[in-house]
Amino acid sequence: MNEPLPPDDQRLAELLRRAGQDEAAPAEVLARVVALRGSAQRLAGRASTLLRRVIAVAMPDGGASGFTPAFGVRGGVPAGQQWLFKSDECEIDLRTARQGERWAVAGQLFGALGAQRVLLEGGSRPLSAELGSTREFNFADLAPGRYRLTVQAGDCEVVIPRFDVGSVDPA
């Protein structure tokens, strides 16, 4: 019924066929990726400015900076590495703990009052956690490796660009 095509057209038709067979990303994954920029744009729009990115650095005095964490936050986490990261916007008390072969990262945010979410990247997929009522956050079931933590706070993102879970001290 469909008459044969000249060779050039045949090749193009084959290319189109193959192009149509490539898989689309699952809808929920696509939505998450699209929302990524949307949320940043909304935050930026609210502040009428570009998003600022602030790097938090590890403090040499670890957790001895005088703040008082919320009741029960530290007590519930098994012993592991602990650091205090600091920027002009906030301090982040960050801890890692072993859970069998996997690891957990928990922490608490001091300052950056507009913050509601924390993003953790570096594992097999980016993870996001809501800050709790005492501004603590938890990520469980992590593979050992190098991670990056971002706190979104209004027109500002506070970033811990690199820290190691299950191996060495943060760079």
Next chain:
Amino acid sequence: MSPTPAQPPATDAELVEACRARRPAAWEQLVLRFERLIFTVPRRAGLGPDEAADVFQTVFMRLHEHLDSLTQPERVQAWLVTTARRETLRLLQERRRTVPLALPGPRGGDDEPGAEIEAVDPEPLPEQLLDDLQQRHRARLALSGLGEPCRGLLGLLYGPAEAPPYATIAAELGMPIGSIGPTRARCLAKLRELMETMP
């Protein structure tokens, strides 16, 4: 179906600039443009849908971070493919470390030395495959820039589903059966032209 003119899609560089300027929907447009290409890279390397989704999210998260600092916005496709490839290979390497494939040893005993070997594809994403995936991407993009009835006709004839009979196509597109063949030839010529003019 009333004819509509071909409209070449925005260039990659224009889309990146639109994202940088925070134009509404620009980021969504950029993600949708490269969706299939970037999701297909890990899938073709043998990763499952969940792992491919991880790669997909990571790649676009990286792009989101680096969008304002890309020095060659017109090369965003190459940047995305390279990042997807790198992330895919990282996951494959991770998988090889953790999921050995049990096969019979040299003498058939499971407890023989060498009974567990890794399922290693030495080159899961060769350049030729990546070139082919990018050609497909180019074809999809050009098809999206074709006007009607070409886009509809080529979509029906060469889409993912089996092509329906000419009578069905004629009814669907409101064109005489006899004009389908010549229209198809014109549409393929337009598509080729559009692909050649795309940067």
